[in-house]
Amino acid sequence: MPDHRRSGLITGLERSAPGAVSTDVDLAPLSRWKIGGRASVYVEPRSSAEAAAVMAVMSDRPEPLFVMGDASNVLLDSAGFDGVVVRIGRRMSRMAIVGRTVWAEAGIWVPRFARNVGCSGLDGIQHVIGIPGTLGGLVLMNGGSQRKGIGLNVSSVLCSDEQGRLFELDRAACEFSYRASSLQQRRAVILEATLALERGDASAIRREMIEIMRSRRARFPKRLPNCGSTFLSDPAMYATVGPPGKAIEDAGLKGVRRGNAQVSPMHANFIVNLGGASSDDVLWLIARLRHEVRVRTGYAMDCEVRHLSPDGLLRPAHEAAEERWPVRAEAADVA
Ligand SMILES: Cc1cc2nc3c(=O)[nH]c(=O)nc-3n(C[C@H](O)[C@H](O)[C@H](O)COP(=O)(O)OP(=O)(O)OC[C@H]3O[C@@H](n4cnc5c(N)ncnc54)[C@H](O)[C@@H]3O)c2cc1C
Structure with missing residues (x-):
């Protein structure tokens, strides 16, 4: 975001939510996966009125906006987010x-x-x-x-x-x-x-x-950062194949790694960050799991988790993963 545009934006936001605006904020520590780059602008309103005022400012602005809670269901891109994060938090x-x-x-x-x-x-x-x-x-x-x-x-x-x-x-x-x-x-x-x-x-x-x-x-990984269930359970798939965790396990993918992201050895529908994983590591695993399960079972698992791109496109993470790796992710790359 060019500096002259950013300063106009910050002035407007500061007026609507005084003292609640920061710039160049590292999002990784704020996300449950501990993955994410820097946000150009970050606002954390203190009331509904402040949050609405922030939205009013943003309605005239070209910069992308992302509303975030605890980022426990979203994969923030390691390349960052060149826009405004509005955090509805504590x-x-x-x-x-x-x-x-x-x-x-x-x-x-x-x-x-x-x-x-x-x-x-x-x-x-x-x-x-x-x-x-x-x-x-x-x-x-x-x-x-x-x-x-x-x-x-x-x-x-x-x-x-x-x-x-x-x-x-x-x-x-x-x-x-x-x-x-x-x-x-x-x-x-x-x-x-x-x-x-x-x-x-x-x-x-x-x-x-x-x-x-x-x-x-007892059932879910707790120690390592993760975003809960990666894939949604589909009733038709559940009835014949079982839930996504079972389908992934049956495909022999439990424990598979890419960089420092791993399909949890405890529950295969969770992807854990072993430390320093990137959003690409996670997306690669998502593409691979989805592909292998589809080949084996005929069911294409959709993600519950959404991916936020640096330019503000928010969509189910499998869509971003398959755009990035349209052809089968190669098994040879797996650590
Ligand atoms: C270990 C673990 C276990 C989990 N277990 C479960 C489970 O059992 N069941 C379950 O359903 N989920 C589970 N989740 C997923 C997740 O916790 C929930 O979906 C959660 O409610 C998302 O809230 P959030 O504040 O983290 O949202 P975020 O991840 O920050 O955002 C998720 C989506 O909501 C939007 N959003 C967030 N806040 C607002 C707002 N105030 N206004 C408008 N849009 C908003 C974001 O833009 C984004 O699209 C789990 C996650 C983890 C990490």
Whole structure:
């Protein structure tokens, strides 16, 4: 981004979110995969009003924009991002519980949110306790576990559109489906969410959450940076071949490495960063896993994880991987 354009942009952003704007920020430490280059501009708003004001500034600007939570479901490119990252993070993590209604800002850390809700005796979202992202990212992805999604309990979502105008969507308008919602098409920023829950027994809920955490610790790699499940589970494939982790394992690819990225020896649908892996290492593995499983089973696995290119193109990571390696990734390159 040329300096003269950047300084105009920063002046505008500083006016809308004073003290919340930084430049040339290393994104790798902020991402769960610990992969990513530098962002030209980074803004971390403190309120919905500030976030909407930032969007209003950006609506007149040519620079690409990326809304980020905890980057626990996104592969940031090692070449960086020449645009503006708006992070809805811990500065926006207030919450309140009134009766069976829970309200929270979108930057709240999901495990903290789930613990507070469960410990107050409200039942229904224990399944999200181990998901290391923000509430905003969770709602956008309709994330969850045990075959559930957070959308089941969302009653409304407050968003900003690309012009900085606030609007509210009820659950029906969010069109939640498996790991998807209409919010993904709207290019809206999720600012706040309201959930409706049932009353339950706080100690039973607490025990259930502890059990979920115990089971996740036993099944999923925890020590090495990763982004959770790389590929989505497809019901047709699940019925005949099994989930992606099994298909990858059956193809003999568990433990395969490219550079410092590895298909986790613990769970083959996770790609772990052994230290210093690049986004290309991960994309190469994605291309290879997808290709080999397709050849063996006829099913093309799509990614849950999205890739952010340096110029702001956000898309499922398998699309970026196959564009980069259109022909079969060669086995000979594998360490
Ligand atoms: C170890 C591990 C385990 C995981 N387990 C699960 C699991 O069991 N179930 C599951 O569903 N997911 C799981 N995930 C994936 C991930 O944690 C969830 O999808 C999470 O909710 C994403 O939130 P985030 O804040 O990290 O979003 P990010 O990764 O930062 O962003 C994901 C997408 O959401 C968008 N986004 C983020 N915040 C906002 C916002 N406020 N407004 C608009 N758009 C926004 C981004 O632009 C991007 O497109 C796991 C991840 C890890 C690392």
